[in-house]
Amino acid sequence: MSDARRGTTRRTARRTLVASTALLTVLGSGVPAVAATAPALVQAPLVHHGGGVLRSTSGNWAGYAATGGMFTSVSASWVQPSVSCAGTNTWSSFWVGLDGDGSNTVEQIGTEADCSGGSPVYSSWYEMYPQYPSNFGNTVRPGDHFTASVTTNGSGSFTLTLSDTTQGWSRTVNKSLRSAALASAEVIAEAPSSSSGVLPLSDFGSVSFTSATVNGRSLGSSNASSITMASGGVTKATTSGLSGGTAFSVTWKHS
Known part of the structure; x- marks a missing residue:
């Protein structure tokens, strides 16, 4: 990401969710499962800080994103966080992906940690917009160690892998x-989002990403920017600095 691009805006694609019959059987009515429309775009101004670190805010993302080049692979590992559920329905996703930041294509894979009727629900999925996102049927539990990657040959062929080690x-x-x-x-x-906008964020505490790489090199070498999730003056989740160029954490602050 070029330092000369001051005054630009961050545009992040979000998964727009609608209810599916299969997941409603588990979660009850009104709980989103898969997308049926194009990802909507959230715009937020970039904020520059000292020390050569580029930071930005987004209404629905926290973590790191690399732009300003051609990207053919991304990978990372994380531990599925446990969510604290009260009486309201909330949602959260953890993933690696290509595209979605300033582009209208999306190739992503990851896990979900939602609350429905006061109970936690954990799942996994992939998305290749304009195709609908798809849920995997495998069991996901808090504390599970995940490794995920998205790779492409640069000519339209993609391989998306998610492993629960x-x-x-x-x-x-x-x-x-x-x-x-x-x-x-x-x-x-x-x-995640419904057709009416960004959904309340689940209280996942903190999630730690490790072994993060872009184009076969450390995330830190990709000139990726750090993203804080904030909307309407409320900070929803914060992102730590990179450790060793490959590890960071995201901490929940507000739904």
Whole structure:
């Protein structure tokens, strides 16, 4: 990301969710599961700080995003956080992906930690917009160690892999998307959205990402910017600095 781009805005795609019959059986009515529309865009101004670190805010993302080049791979590991649930429904996602920051294509894979009727619900999914997101049927539990990656040959072929090394399962999806912009790479904690806007963020405490790489190199070498999730003057989640160029944490602050 070039330091000369002062005054630009961050545009982050968000998963727009609608209820699916399968997940409603588990969660009850009104709980989003899969997307049925194009990702909407959230715009927020970039904020520059000293020390050569570029920071920004987003209404629905926290983590790191690299832009300003062609991106063909991204990977990271994390421990599935446990969510604290009260009486309201809340949502959160943790993922790696290509595109979505300033582009209208999305290639992402990750996990979910939601609250429905006061109870936690954990799941996993992938998304290749304009195709609908798809949920995996494998069991996801808090404390599970996940490793995820999205790679492409640069000519429209993608491989998305998510592995639960705690429970010993792995899912690999091979997809094609010739219109993919390959304009960004991200490691993100997200507040998903419904058709009416960003949904309340689940209280996931803190999630730690490790071994984060972009284009086969450390995330820190990609000139990625740090993103704080904030909206309407309320900070929803904060992002730590990078440790060793490959590790950071995102901490929940507000729904």
